[in-house]
Structure formats: C-alpha cells, structure tokens
Amino acid sequence: MDKTSTLELTILMPCLNEAETLATCIDKARAFLQSSGIQGEVLIADNGSTDGSIEIAERHGARVVHVPIRGYGAALSHGIANAHGQFVIMGDSDDSYDFSRLAPFVEKLREGFDVVMGNRFKGGIAAGAMPFLHRYLGNPVLSFIGRLFFSIPVRDFHCGLRGFNRQRILALNLMTTGMEFASELVVRSALAKYSITEVATTLSKDGRSRPPHLRTWRDGWRHLRFLLLFSPRWLFLYPGLITFVLGAILTFALFPGPVTIARGVTLDIHSIIVGCITMIIGTQCISFAVVARRYAASSGLLPADYRLRRAVSPLTLERALMFAGVLLVAGGMGVFHCLNIWRHADFGPLQYGEILRLLLVSGTAIALATQVAFTSFLSAFLDIEVKSPVKPDAAQGEPG
Numbered sequence: 001m002d003k004t005s006t007l008e009l010t011i012l013m014p015c016l017n018e019a020e021t022l023a024t025c026i027d028k029a030r031a032f033l034q035s036s037g038i039q040g041e042v043l044i045a046d047n048g049s050t051d052g053s054i055e056i057a058e059r060h061g062a063r064v065v066h067v068p069i070r071g072y073g074a075a076l077s078h079g080i081a082n083a084h085g086q087f088v089i090m091g092d093s094d095d096s097y098d099f100s101r102l103a104p105f106v107e108k109l110r111e112g113f114d115v116v117m118g119n120r121f122k123g124g125i126a127a128g129a130m131p132f133l134h135r136y137l138g139n140p141v142l143s144f145i146g147r148l149f150f151s152i153p154v155r156d157f158h159c160g161l162r163g164f165n166r167q168r169i170l171a172l173n174l175m176t177t178g179m180e181f182a183s184e185l186v187v188r189s190a191l192a193k194y195s196i197t198e199v200a201t202t203l204s205k206d207g208r209s210r211p212p213h214l215r216t217w218r219d220g221w222r223h224l225r226f227l228l229l230f231s232p233r234w235l236f237l238y239p240g241l242i243t244f245v246l247g248a249i250l251t252f253a254l255f256p257g258p259v260t261i262a263r264g265v266t267l268d269i270h271s272i273i274v275g276c277i278t279m280i281i282g283t284q285c286i287s288f289a290v291v292a293r294r295y296a297a298s299s300g301l302l303p304a305d306y307r308l309r310r311a312v313s314p315l316t317l318e319r320a321l322m323f324a325g326v327l328l329v330a331g332g333m334g335v336f337h338c339l340n341i342w343r344h345a346d347f348g349p350l351q352y353g354e355i356l357r358l359l360l361v362s363g364t365a366i367a368l369a370t371q372v373a374f375t376s377f378l379s380a381f382l383d384i385e386v387k388s389p390v391k392p393d394a395a396q397g398e399p400g
Contacts, residue, residue, distance in 0.1 A: 010085030045079030073181025095207030240285025247278030334362025
C-alpha cells in the first residue's frame with residue numbers, strides 16, 4: 001500500500017550532529033502523534049551526522065533519509081520529497097521548538113491553508129532563546145521587508161516551525177540549499193497565491209552545548225539578498241523611478257538658468273551635472289527591472305506578472321527603438337548646435353554657463369537613447385522562444 005495515501009502528517013527535522021537533543025525532539029513528536037490519534041511519522045533528514053544521531057533516530061522510532069548535499073535547505077528539500085504525509089510540519093532538532101504542541105498547525109492545515117507559520121512573538125520566547133540582534137533587529141526588519149515586498153501576512157517571517165501541504169510545496173520546485181530556504185518557502189508560496197496563516201508557538205533555549213549552525217550576519221545577509229533578488233520592483237524599479245524623477249526635476253528646473261533656493265544658496269551648472277548623472281542611473285535601474293523580471297518569469301523563478309505584461313506590451317522592440325531614435329536625434333542636434341556656436345567663436349573661449357547646459361542635456365539624451373536601445377534588444381532576446389530539436393521517429397529507423 002502507498003504510505004502517502006494513509007499518512008496524514010510527517011514531522012520533519014533536519015539533522016547535523018544533533019545527538020544531544022534529537023531523542024527528546026523525536027519522543028515529543030511521537031507522543032503528539034499518539035495522543036492526537038493522527039496517522040503520521042517522524043522523519044529525520046540527516047545531513048551527514050557523525051556523532052551517532054542516525055542510530056539515535058532509528059532507536060527512537062524515526063525514519064531516516066540521508067541527504068547527499070550539505071545545507072539546511074538541502075536537508076529540508078530532500079526530506080519533503082521523501083515524506084509520506086499529506087501535510088508536513090518542519091522544525092529544528094535542537095529542542096528549541098515543542099513538538100508536543102502541534103495541534104494548532106494541524107487544525108489550520110485541515111482547514112485548507114497551504115502554509116501555516118509559527119509566531120514566536122505571540123507564543124512566547126524564553127530568556128536567552130533568541131539573541132538580542134535576532135529579536136530586535138534581524139527578524140523584525142526581515143519580516144517587515146517580507147510583508148512590504150510580497151504582502152505576506154505574517155509577523156514572524158523566520159520562525160523555523162511551520163507546516164504546509166506537501167504537494168503544494170513540491171509544486172514550487174524550491175531551489176535554495178542554505179538557510180535562505182526558509183525565506184524561499186514562504187516567498188514562493190506568497191507569489192503563487194497560496195493561502196498563508198500563522199499560529200502562536202513558543203521558543204525555548206537551544207538544548208545543545210555547542211554553538212548553533214546559524215551565523216547572524218552571514219545568514220541574515222543571505223536572507224536579505226534572497227528577498228531583494230526575488231523582488232525586481234523593490235530592488236530596481238522603484239529606486240530607479242525615484243532617482244530618474246529627482247534627476248529630471250533638478251535638470252530641467254536649472255536648464256533655463258541658475259536658481260536661488262535660499263539666501264546665499266544658488267544651484268547652477270554643477271547641480272545640472274548631478275541631475276543628468278542621476279537620470280542616467282535611474283534609467284539604468286529601470287532597464288534592469290524590466291530585464292530581470294522578464295528573465296525571472298521565463299525561467300520559472302517568478303510567476304508571470306500580467307500587469308507588467310499589459311503595461312509593456314505596447315512597447316515593442318520597434319517602438320522602443322523609435323523612441324530611442326528620437327532621443328538620439330534630439331541629443332545629436334543639441335551637440336551639433338553647441339559645436340556650431342564654438343565654430344562661430346573660431347573654436348576659442350566660450351561662455352560656458354550657457355553652452356554647457358545644452359551640451360549636458362544633449363549628451364544625457366544620447367546616453368539615455370543608447371540605454372533604451374540596447375535594453376530593448378536584450379529584453380527582446382529574452383523573449384525568443386527556443387524549441388527542442390526535432391528527433392526522427394525511432395520506429396521509422398534510419399534510411400537505407
């Protein structure tokens with residue numbers, strides 16, 4: 001009989017040399033299954049333990065799968081793929097999470113939620129269980145970024161105790177192998193429009209005598225990096241739009257002449273230089289956003305953004321090149337006019353304040369035209385559909 005059709009729950013624990021606490025975690029998990037009457041299993045995804053953890057797990061009634069690739073995410077991915085339960089609840093095997101109190105997770109999963117996150121701030125954090133930087137800086141900041149970037153309705157973004165529908169998570173084809181797997185699971189679920197909720201849970205002090213595998217700054221950066229890479233809007237588009245608009249306002253406000261904004265404070269040609277450079281930087285960021293989003297959608301990293309597709313669908317390669325051509329011609333005419341003024345001065349000294357304004361704006365127009373043209377070609381390149389090579393029918397055989 002297929003075990004996946006009879007088991008409701010798999011309690012999954014990644015393991016790398018957890019001999020001190022593994023037995024306690026397994027016993028609590030098995031006691032929960034027995035007391036609740038849930039048909040389930042305890043699954044240990046071992047990441048290469050050498051301290052007897054495997055023997056301990058088997059002795060205490062857990063099933064062990066051996067993970068060939070090192071990493072927190074690799075262990076969990078392998079465990080999820082080999083789980084026999086309809087639902088999976090995962091948690092660290094360091095005795096910081098209470099596996100005897102999983103009923104709220106199961107209830108929400110039975111209600112139909114795809115992902116159920118634990119919230120340690122609601123349930124209670126024991127003294128010394130969470131480092132100061134994690135509790136008051138790292139977790140709140142990363143959780144806020146997760147809600148802002150992806151509209152994820154959770155307050156404890158990095159709680160390690162969470163449950164989910166196994167088939168729904170397998171369908172996401174999660175890829176990360178390190179600590180950022182925790183972020184990928186919830187971010188990709190949110191992008192796929194899965195239903196997500198959270199329940200209160202507790203966090204106890206790590207029961208091991210050795211330091212945890214987690215490294216504050218290294219792993220915090222890996223989580224932040226993942227959030228940024230999976231949101232081209234916040235990484236590229238919004239900063240690019242703001243930068244471009246500010247640069248354009250500064251440039252065209254000063255184009256007619258100097259502007260005095262306060263007593264003794266006058267903005268002149270140097271501020272136009274800043275404005276022009278800012279416009280170029282902003283345009284580059286916007287072009288990165290378009291290309292990154294199209295690549296992410298075509299490669300399956302992010303779902304297709306139909307609002308973006310509708311917005312940019314009129315901007316075909318040909319139309320973008322026409323717009324770039326208009327900018328190029330306008331910029332070229334401005335540069336030609338500056339050269340003509342210089343020629344009439346017998347290529348001698350000039351009134352730089354006046355001619356530099358036109359020259360800077362014209363040069364910026366040429367630079368923007370170049371960016372738009374090449375970005376359009378790159379974006380069109382990503383849209384090329386590649387078909388698999390056609391193979392001859394084996395039944396027909398080779399020609400005689």
